[in-house]
Amino acid sequence: MAEPEKRIALLIDADNAPASKIDLVLAEVARHGVANVRRAYGNWKSPNLKGWEAVLHEYAIRPIQQFAYSSGKNASDMAMVIDAMDLLYARNLDGFAIVSSDADFTPLVMRLLTDGMKVYGFGEKKTPSPFVNACSKFTYVEALGRPAADSEQSGSTTPKDAQELRNDARLVQMLRSAVDAGSGDDGWTRLDVVGSQIGNQASFDPRNYGYRKLSDLVKATALFEMREEGKTLWVREKPRRRAPAKKKAG
Structure with a gap:
């Protein structure tokens, strides 16, 4: 009898993640389980998130509206952390996929790991190392690219010698x-x-x-x-x- 697929919550910090890579991120998450929760957080009135608006419906990602209550503060981060903890306490998930280049999520990752959750991180190369190293597995979105059909390397990351x-x-x-x-x-x-x-x-x-x-x-x-x-x-x-x-x- 085949084992049931792992259930993963995909949580996206839309303010700090590229929309152009979401199809590749979803394909990578699918290697670990099924993303039965898909949410993207941000102030959807902001013109900076137009790129995300174009892919939300295509990939069945639920937009979570979060207004900026004060200048210079990212309320989306707080909303994402609160939802992550609610999902953790519901006890019906096997892991989390967090898409962000923001190191502020490092304490969240460490808390999820404490409860035995696998945490798959995705972010740009500018992502600070504490967040990268905290995840069970972290993949730079620049490394997600074309299938390596005729090459041993894949993506746009130049192989180190x-x-x-x-x-x-x-x-x-x-x-x-x-x-x-x-x-x-x-x-x-x-x-x-x-x-x-x-x-x-x-x-x-x-x-x-x-x-x-x-x-x-x-x-x-x-x-x-x-x-x-x-x-x-x-x-x-x-x-x-x-x-x-x-x-x-x-």
């Missing part, structure tokens, strides 16, 4: 820790185990680095050996080079 990847201390440590955690005596680990381990550690999406799959990203770092057995990919860290010993004077 080996040097750039190795200079990312957080990425390298995350990959090494995940490979080490699942390795046997010979150092080899199944790639799917590595992916699961990383997913348990932090927010991670290889497309944010310009690579369609985890295997492409791991290979691009040039820090790991890879082998294929049937349909199973295995990975282990290459021996690290030791720095040459300094000659003693005299």
Whole structure:
């Protein structure tokens, strides 16, 4: 008997998210479950949201009107947080998808995670790192693009080269820790185990680095050996080079 689809609430901060990417965001959310709640928050009298108005009906997204009660304050954020908590307490969801580039939602994400919810974040590259890292998985909307039919990379994110990847201390440590955690005596680990381990550690999406799959990203770092057995990919860290010993004077 097939497992029931995961139920996800899609909450959109229309003031801080591009309407042009909503079809790709919905396609990505569908990989995790069904978005049976779809809401977009903003002051719909504002001309800045005209782009969103054009896609609301097409994608069955409910607009939530929120007037700006005072200048410089975003009342939409507060309304979105209140609705998220109401949905959480209703106990009929399995996860949340939050579309915003605003770090103010970081405490909300952490609260949802505390209750065992998966939180999938979507935002532009300008999104502050606290929000990105708080999510179960965060994907830059720039990385969502054309299907990679004739390329190992997808979207408009330029793939980082080996040097750039190795200079990312957080990425390298995350990959090494995940490979080490699942390795046997010979150092080899199944790639799917590595992916699961990383997913348990932090927010991670290889497309944010310009690579369609985890295997492409791991290979691009040039820090790991890879082998294929049937349909199973295995990975282990290459021996690290030791720095040459300094000659003693005299």
